[in-house]
Amino acid sequence: xxxxxxxxxxxxxxxxxxxxxxxxxxxxxxxxxxxxxxxxxxxxxxxxxxxxxxxxxxxxxxxxxxxxxxxxxxxxxxxxxxxxxxxxxxxxxxxxxxxxxxxxxxxxxxxxxxxxxxxxxxxxxxxxxxxxxxxxxxxxxxxxxxxxxxxxxxxxxxxxxxxxxxxxxxxxxxxxxxxxxxxxxxxxxxxxxxxxxxxxxxxxxxxxxxxxxxxxxxxxxxxxxxxxxxxxxxxxxxxxxxxxxxxxxxxxxxx
Amino acid sequence: xxxxxxxxxxxxxxxxxxxxxxxxxxxxxxxxxxxxxxxxxxxxxxxxxxxxxxxxxxxxxxxxxxxxxxxxxxxxxxxxxxxxxxxxxxxxxxxxxxxxxxxxxxxxxxxxxxxxxxxxxxxxxxxxxxxxxxxxxxxxxxxxxxxxxxxxxxxxxxxxxxxxxxxxxxxxxxxxxxxxxxxxxxxxxxxxxxxxxxxxxxxxxxxxxxxxxxxxxxxxxxxxxxxxxxxxxxxxxxxxxxxxxxxxxxxxxxxxxxxxxxxxxxxxxxxxxxxxxxxxxxxxxxxxxxxxxxxxxxxxxxxxxxxxxxxxxxxxxxxxxxxxxxxxxxxxxxxxxxxxxxxxxxxxxxxxxxxxxxxxxxxxxxxxxxxxxxxxxxxxxxxxxxxxxxxxxxxxxxxxxxxxxxxxxxxxxxxxxxxxxxxxxxxxxxxxxxxxxxxxxxxxxxxxxxxxxxxxxxxxxxxxxxxxxxxxxxxxxxxxxxxxxxxxxxxxxxxxxxxxxxxxxxxxxxxxxxxxxxxxxxxxxxxxxxxxxxxxxxxxxxxxxxxxxxxxxxxxxxxxxxxxxxxxxxxxxxxxxxxxxxxxxxxx
Numbered sequence: 122x123x124x125x126x127x128x129x130x131x132x133x134x135x136x137x138x139x140x141x142x143x144x145x146x147x148x149x150x151x152x153x154x155x156x157x158x159x160x161x162x163x164x165x166x167x168x169x170x171x172x173x174x175x176x177x178x179x180x181x182x183x184x185x186x187x188x189x190x191x192x193x194x195x196x197x198x199x200x201x202x203x204x205x206x207x208x209x210x211x212x213x214x215x216x217x218x219x220x221x222x223x224x225x226x227x228x229x230x231x232x233x234x235x236x237x238x239x240x241x242x243x244x245x246x247x248x249x250x251x252x253x254x255x256x257x258x259x260x261x262x263x264x265x266x267x268x269x270x271x272x273x274x275x276x277x278x279x280x281x282x283x284x285x286x287x288x289x290x291x292x293x294x295x296x297x298x299x300x301x302x303x304x305x306x307x308x309x310x311x312x313x314x315x316x317x318x319x320x321x322x323x324x325x326x327x328x329x330x331x332x333x334x335x336x337x338x339x340x341x342x343x344x345x346x347x348x349x350x351x352x353x354x355x356x357x358x359x360x361x362x363x364x365x366x367x368x369x370x371x372x373x374x375x376x
Numbered sequence: 377x378x379x380x381x382x383x384x385x386x387x388x389x390x391x392x393x394x395x396x397x398x399x400x401x402x403x404x405x406x407x408x409x410x411x412x413x414x415x416x417x418x419x420x421x422x423x424x425x426x427x428x429x430x431x432x433x434x435x436x437x438x439x440x441x442x443x444x445x446x447x448x449x450x451x452x453x454x455x456x457x458x459x460x461x462x463x464x465x466x467x468x469x470x471x472x473x474x475x476x477x478x479x480x481x482x483x484x485x486x487x488x489x490x491x492x493x494x495x496x497x498x499x500x501x502x503x504x505x506x507x508x509x510x511x512x513x514x515x516x517x518x519x520x521x522x523x524x525x526x527x528x529x530x531x532x533x534x535x536x537x538x539x540x541x542x543x544x545x546x547x548x549x550x551x552x553x554x555x556x557x558x559x560x561x562x563x564x565x566x567x568x569x570x571x572x573x574x575x576x577x578x579x580x581x582x583x584x585x586x587x588x589x590x591x592x593x594x595x596x597x598x599x600x601x602x603x604x605x606x607x608x609x610x611x612x613x614x615x616x617x618x619x620x621x622x623x624x625x626x627x628x629x630x631x632x633x634x635x636x637x638x639x640x641x642x643x644x645x646x647x648x649x650x651x652x653x654x655x656x657x658x659x660x661x662x663x664x665x666x667x668x669x670x671x672x673x674x675x676x677x678x679x680x681x682x683x684x685x686x687x688x689x690x691x692x693x694x695x696x697x698x699x700x701x702x703x704x705x706x707x708x709x710x711x712x713x714x715x716x717x718x719x720x721x722x723x724x725x726x727x728x729x730x731x732x733x734x735x736x737x738x739x740x741x742x743x744x745x746x747x748x749x750x751x752x753x754x755x756x757x758x759x760x761x762x763x764x765x766x767x768x769x770x771x772x773x774x775x776x777x778x779x780x781x782x783x784x785x786x787x788x789x790x791x792x793x794x795x796x797x798x799x800x801x802x803x804x805x806x807x808x809x810x811x812x813x814x815x816x817x818x819x820x821x822x823x824x825x826x827x828x829x830x831x832x833x834x835x836x837x838x839x840x841x842x843x844x845x846x847x848x849x850x851x852x853x854x855x856x857x858x859x860x861x862x863x864x865x866x867x868x869x870x871x872x873x874x875x876x877x878x879x880x881x882x883x884x885x886x887x888x889x890x891x892x893x894x895x896x897x898x899x900x901x902x903x904x905x906x907x908x909x910x911x912x913x914x915x916x917x918x919x920x921x922x923x924x925x926x927x928x929x930x931x932x933x934x935x936x937x938x939x940x941x942x943x944x945x946x947x948x949x950x951x952x953x954x955x956x957x958x959x960x961x962x963x964x
Contacts, residue, residue, distance in 0.1 A: 141447075141448075142444055142448065143440075143441070143444050188453065191453065191457075192456070195456070195457045198459045198750070198769075198770055198771070199770070200459070200462070200463075201459075201462075201463045201466065201467070201771075201788075201791075204770075204771065204772055204786075204788040205788050205789070207786060207788070208772065208785075208786035208787065208788035208789075208823060209823075211783065211784075211785060211786045211823070212785050212786065212822055212823025212824075213822075214784075216591055216592055216784060216785075216820070216821065217592070217777070217780070217784070218592050219592045219593070219594050219595070219762065219777075221594075221595045223779075225720075225735075225742075226594075226762060226777070226778040226779035227733075227742055227743055227778060227779055228743060228778075228779055228780055228781035229781070232743065232781035233742055233743045234705075234741050234742060234743060234744060235740075235742055235743075
């Protein structure tokens with residue numbers, strides 16, 4: 122450990138606090154982390170206090186403002202009697218009976234993460250001037266085989282459509298590929314999900330859904346593509362509310 | 377003022393008879409803390425400081441950590457933020473004192489000048505009086521340590537069904553017996569269902585076992601029946617362990633985890649290992665040569681023949697075979713992981729306050745259960761599936777079912793974080809270990825706390841039930857492993873040996889050996905049969921809670937196995953009684 126003389130005043134103070142609290146063994150980086158935390162916390166509180174004091178039309182920030190700021194920011198957990206009360210209420214209802222043969226036991230679909238979180242926009246006249254495209258390859262996947270099935274031009278051609286309907290072809294040996302149109306051409310194979318322009322839909326890609334899908338997203342999609350994707354989403358779900366085309370819950374049109 | 381009261385009391389207790397002194401000394405700590413908090417709350421900062429200075433050295437050594445935290449609480453505002461301290465102030469500290477000692481104390485305190493202390497005692501302490509011999513210091517030291525004192529005797533009096541549920545009868549059809557060539561000799565006989573030795577003995581209901589339908593449990597599916605048959609076959613090959621036949625230990629070391637490994641679980645048949653990490657990922661590895669595959673896409677699934685026998689193989693997509701699958705979804709370190717008994721699901725609990733259910737067939741996240749708004753430290757599936765329990769920083773444990781988005785039961789009562797949650801083998805009870813140094817046993821049916829076990833001197837980090845359901849072993853940061861008899865609600869053993877937090881415990885499959893893994897980089901094996909035999913369970917013990925623990929840790933220790941600077945985070949006995957241990961290599 123560095124000798125106290127070479128440490129800054131505040132670092133010395135932090136080391137002293139650690140010693141007072143009985144912590145004798147710690148990595149040297151801990152002091153820096155604690156200092157950073159202290160700085161962040163104090164500045165947050167003081168910022169809040171400034172807001173409160175200006176709200177009260179005071180000239181300066183005083184102790185009361187700081188006190189109020191601390192109180193509002195504190196992790197207010199429920200007091201014990203509240204928890205006990207809530208528990209008593211909840212524990213009074215009898216345990217629900219289990220229906221046999223009810224498939225994978227999951228809560229109603231609204232509470233699950235199994236729904237598609239994108240919606241494909243229907244085919245429309247190509248108005249935007251998208252020139253380039255970004256090909257985003259899957260993270261853990263090897264080479265991105267580029268086959269002619271990936272349209273690299275923005276023009277909707279029947280050729281594009283017919284090829285892109287082949288979901289699940291060996292083209293995606295390595296898995297899934299996302300194609301996102303960008304108005305300006307940028308370097309290919311950027312490994313990040315770039316926010317979409319208005320020309321392209323559904324770019325909030327839920328990583329947990331990536332694993333099982335084989336999705337080609339381009340605006341040139343036809344509804345056949347749509348159904349193929351949607352059906353693959355409903356892998357393990359009950360089919361009652363399976364009207365995926367009308368699924369408005371997860372509409373991430375505008376990002 | 378308080379200083380005088382305290383000194384007066386101290387003087388009185390020190391002058392009392394030896395036999396009473398130990399019991400009356402229990403008063404020091406709670407009175408000290410309550411008086412100090414009172415002074416701080418009423419904003420007498422200087423008095424509080426001098427009070428603390430004068431008397432904090434007198435307290436027992438195992439309260440030193442608490443006192444250090446107290447020393448930093450010097451203003452009323454500090455107290456407001458600390459839920460644990462507020463609860464401590466409002467709840468009563470429980471002390472168990474014999475009637476004689478109590479009379480002595482009462483007589484002294486009701487003298488005119490000591491009225492104030494008597495008021496304080498009545499306000500903040502609950503004195504549980506028992507008839508009988510006063511306890512010795514050793515006996516008291518074994519039982520105290522928790523944040524709220526000991527447990528009232530009546531808290532541990534209710535009946536607990538600690539027996540196991542009956543195994544369902546499964547007939548072993550002839551087709552499945554393809555490997556057992558030796559004892560067949562081609563005789564097409566119909567074998568009687570191989571029940572476990574426990575079940576076959578008693579046709580009648582075990583009085584200590586809960587009724588089968590006390591809580592609704594999922595029915596056995598065909599795949600479960602197949603699993604059970606496999607289990608029974610493995611059981612026949614199981615090695616019987618004992619002091620002269622110790623298990624081999626296979627250690628799975630996580631390399632390059634950079635202190636990020638925060639949770640581990642192994643499936644019951646030891647085929648998969650899941651690791652939860654500080655980078656919010658959950659990784660699943662296959663331990664056997666069989667790789668992990670995910671289910672095919674829907675378009676391909678429609679093409680396979682659903683009637684074929686190996687349909688479960690055909691739905692798997694060979695192209696996705698790999699040894700490792702990474703599950704992304706959490707937004708904070710993953711502190712708890714649990715496989716479902718049918719190996720279809722994995723649960724993970726994280727600092728982001730959610731518990732996530734992952735499918736092990738598609739390796740995607742299915743549900744996020746939100747309820748705790750604070751880090752969830754542990755989660756576990758019930759031994760029969762369907763239910764799971766989670767415990768976190770909000771001081772409660774919650775019981776969930778996979779098909780309900782809200783918890784079914786809330787187990788509230790702990791004063792500090794719930795660090796560890798475990799189901800009883802019969803799935804009717806849940807044990808929780810907390811940072812308030814108590815272990816509580818909760819009834820799933822109605823959410824009541826049926827047992828409170830005190831005695832640990834530090835936050836509890838590991839719990840395990842014995843396979844026969846009668847005993848509970850707990851490990852804490854004080855390095856001790858304590859053994860508890862659930863039926864009687866008493867401590868029956870103390871295993872000393874570890875020098876650091878005991879973070880994993882597991883009984884062998886038949887309960888002969890208890891394995892404990894610790895942050896001191898060792899695995900220790902203890903003789904469980906010997907620890908539990910010759911239990912004194914006469915009426916006196918149960919009535920008064922006096923325990924006499926033998927100092928036999930050395931005899932019970934069967935072996936100490938050192939790892940190379942790898943804390944042992946998880947222990948698992950395979951069905952054949954091989955020990956699997958897991959930890960992350962953290963070089964100093």
